[in-house]
Amino acid sequence: MRKIFRTSLVFIMTIVASTLFAQNNEGDSNGTVFSSSQIIPPKYNGGEQEMYRFIDSVLVVPQSAIDNGVSGRVIVRFFVDKEGNIKSPNIQQGLTPECNQAAIEAVKKMPLWLPATQNGKAVTGFAIVPVSFKVQKVTYDYEPTQAELTYEQYVLPNKKWKLIKLNNKDLPDNLPNQPYFVMSVNKRRRRVVEGNASCAKFSARYNWNLKRWRLTFSKIEKKKKKCKSKKVTVIDSQVLNVLKKTKEFRITKEGYLEIGRKEKNRFVSFATFESEPLKK
Incomplete structure (x- = not known):
């Protein structure tokens, strides 16, 4: 079975956890608003295409998806901490439980990201990555002797x-x-x-x-x-x-x-x- 995998979009959003969360917890209605020019979002070290190739190499399409011809995408959201570690991946939009778990396992295997920065300082951010599943039936020319x-x-x-x-x-x-x-x-x-x-x-x-x-x-x-x-x-x-x-x-x-x-x-x-x- 040849798995065809494409992630068509990486939608990146960042938050400054230590600042914004602290202000929200204290009930401060005058929370600081950062402009987009102040924050550089987290990035996969090597660029999007390299990330696509990496996920393709580790993503295991569940047998149930192959047998049932499941196609679609799973959207995984996760935090990227100041050291570039992936934290708390969860499903924003899912397919089947097996595909959801396969997408999370693939995301967990990614190496360190480049963390988000604000004014040159590393901060915690989060990323949303769609993982696509498309199953195609393939005929093999190999038969047992x-x-x-x-x-x-x-x-x-x-x-x-x-x-x-x-x-x-x-x-x-x-x-x-x-x-x-x-x-x-x-x-x-x-x-x-x-x-x-x-x-x-x-x-x-x-x-x-x-x-x-x-x-x-x-x-x-x-x-x-x-x-x-x-x-x-x-x-x-x-x-x-x-x-x-x-x-x-x-x-x-x-x-x-x-x-x-x-x-x-x-x-x-x-x-x-x-x-x-x-x-x-």
């Missing part, structure tokens, strides 16, 4: 997928642990992932759609752990970054799992895994 159907390699959950190649390169020999992940459905019927990135263990959620060869990971959380030995190579960040970027999967004729995304109508593999049955 007979070997895949025979051995059910295309069924991803309830198997231990061990990493054997990263960005088409063999893994270092001195890893503390071989990276792997296991997909399953827990007692709450949530699709969950547990794994090891090489040093630290991690958890996540996943969306898997065999009909469209779609696979995405979200809510990736790394458990803190330090590998004390200086003789090992840690690739935690590279492994987790690959999972974040993944949009689709393929099964090779050898039965390996490849995860990646489609670029210019061509599947690009980020990582290769081999399967191992789970121990009962």
Whole structure:
């Protein structure tokens, strides 16, 4: 499934929280009014187009939106504090609960903004960003081979997928642990992932759609752990970054799992895994 995403407008408004809120709380009817020339609104560091590309890279379209052909936009409002941190994102205008949550999660992942300024001094402001969802049906030319159907390699959950190649390169020999992940459905019927990135263990959620060869990971959380030995190579960040970027999967004729995304109508593999049955 190829997600088409555009944010057509970024509407920015600013407030000087420490001044205006204090005056309102004190009941002062002679509150200070700032002209537009006094306030420079917060901005995404890199400009709007770069922001569009970033949100497109992290926005996970919910499977329910894909299945039901949901289209429209979610308007997210959030504060930008004096340090540029995004605070308290909330929905001003929504679609479905799943799309609303997906939009908020994407906004939360944005890096530091350039804060609003008033007379050269950083102040708290807020931004309103519309996040558009438009789902198009895409037909893939990829079909499972007979070997895949025979051995059910295309069924991803309830198997231990061990990493054997990263960005088409063999893994270092001195890893503390071989990276792997296991997909399953827990007692709450949530699709969950547990794994090891090489040093630290991690958890996540996943969306898997065999009909469209779609696979995405979200809510990736790394458990803190330090590998004390200086003789090992840690690739935690590279492994987790690959999972974040993944949009689709393929099964090779050898039965390996490849995860990646489609670029210019061509599947690009980020990582290769081999399967191992789970121990009962």
